[in-house]
Amino acid sequence: MEVVSQPLCTILTATLKHPLIIPQIPNPSKHFPFLSFRATTTLSSPSRFPPPPAVLFATPENQLSVGEGKDIDASDWALQDFYSLRRDVEIMSQRVEEIRASSGLQLLQQELANLEEQAADSSFWDNRAKAQETLSTLADVKDKIKLLNEFKTQVEDAETIVKLTEEMESIDSGLFEEAANLIKELNKSIDRYELTQLLSGPYDKEGAVIFITAGAGGTDAQDWADMLLRMYMRWGEKQRYKTRVVEKSPGEEAGIKSATIEVEGRYAYGYLSGEKGTHRIVRQSPFNAKGLRQTSFSGVEVMPLLPEESMDVEIPEEDLEISFSRAGGKGGQNVNKVETAVRITHIPTGVTVRCTEERSQLANKIKALSRLKAKLLVIAEEQHASEIKQIRGDAVKAEWGQQIRNYVFHPYKLVKDCKNRV
Secondary structure (H helix, E strand, O other): OEEEEEOOEEEEEOOOOOOOOOOOOOOHHHHOOOEEEEEEOOOOOOOOOOOOOOEEEEEEHHHOOHHHHHHHHHHHHHHHHHHHHHHHHHHHHHHHHHHHHHHOHHHHHHHHHHHHHHHOOOOHHHOHHHHHHHHHHHHHHHHHHHHHHHHHHHHHHHHHHHHHHHHOOOOOHHHHHHHHHHHHHHHHHHHHHHHHHHOOOOOOOOEEEEEEEEOOOOHHHHHHHHHHHHHHHHHHHHOOOEEEEEEEEEOOOOOEEEEEEEEEOOOHHHHHHHHOEEEEEEEEOOOOOOOOEEEEEEEEEEEEEOOHHHOOOOOOHHHEEEEEEOOOOOOOOOOOOOOOEEEEEEOOOOEEEEEOOOOOHHHHHHHHHHHHHHHHHHHHHHOOOOOHHHOOOOOOOOOOOOEEEEEEOOOOOEEEEOOOOO
């Protein structure tokens, strides 16, 4: 008996009375496209039997020539990446054109010319409030036109790189990477632009003031409020907003009882307005000796950071309840000696604000009244009320059944938004 070894196959030829019958495949390449076939005959000593017919042995393509296979694979992958990049550039070019058309670039340019003409008028500053509003609108129009032109320039740069690569004999990895990064950053910029177009509320372009208060849960709730404070501060830094903690009341053991953050930047209120509500956390309590699971709540309120001259709101004095107290923490000789902290309650709605960051009682009263007006304006907008007296109380209750978002860390990890069920 003879043994003939070939890759993937072994043929046994026995000196029997009848020769070994091997099935023949009419067209093996049709049935096995991923294999290549070559004809081979067995080399053996002379025998009384006639030589067997030619046999086809299956051999993978990459075993024919290892070096050539690697080169072919590398070039194929490079071509596939290039074709994918070219398709992305074409899609991005079409997307930029659609955005420029939907944004009304020509109308924006006409509006820019009209606003610049108004700003050049000699009587422009006779009405200071109107002048500031016009300058703000002018800045917005300029930024929008600049952004749309930058989109066009970036996609043209990517198209130029693609054309240069097509004319070259080989693909330049440096140019390829530059074009890929251009498309990636352009995609992110367009996504941000489309999101800002959705923020069309009357106060979405303004800054924001965030109030965080610890709710039900004791020390764990105070620690959870401190975690939310750090979360919003880091988010503001990541968005390159100017953030500062204007008031913070520390807890007895850990965390905070309440805190106030001011976030200055374009569309800060539009991004943060959805955070208003009760936030619930489920975790193994670090303050429990047995490590039991604890549920805690914290309330978050958000209002726009509006300038005083932009709030045309008159609140009767009889609708306000103003109380004074001593402020705590750092602040000089007035702290714990003079009642500089101000607390204002709007009696018809029960809306309450507190201000302690200024060193004088008068300054705290002015800032607290400004925040109260901003809060009432937002509530009136949400409730579609034409006057302040028509709105009702809208206080956030940091307790069970009121949460807008759940943060679960035990026994599994999950963050669920209860408003849109995501």
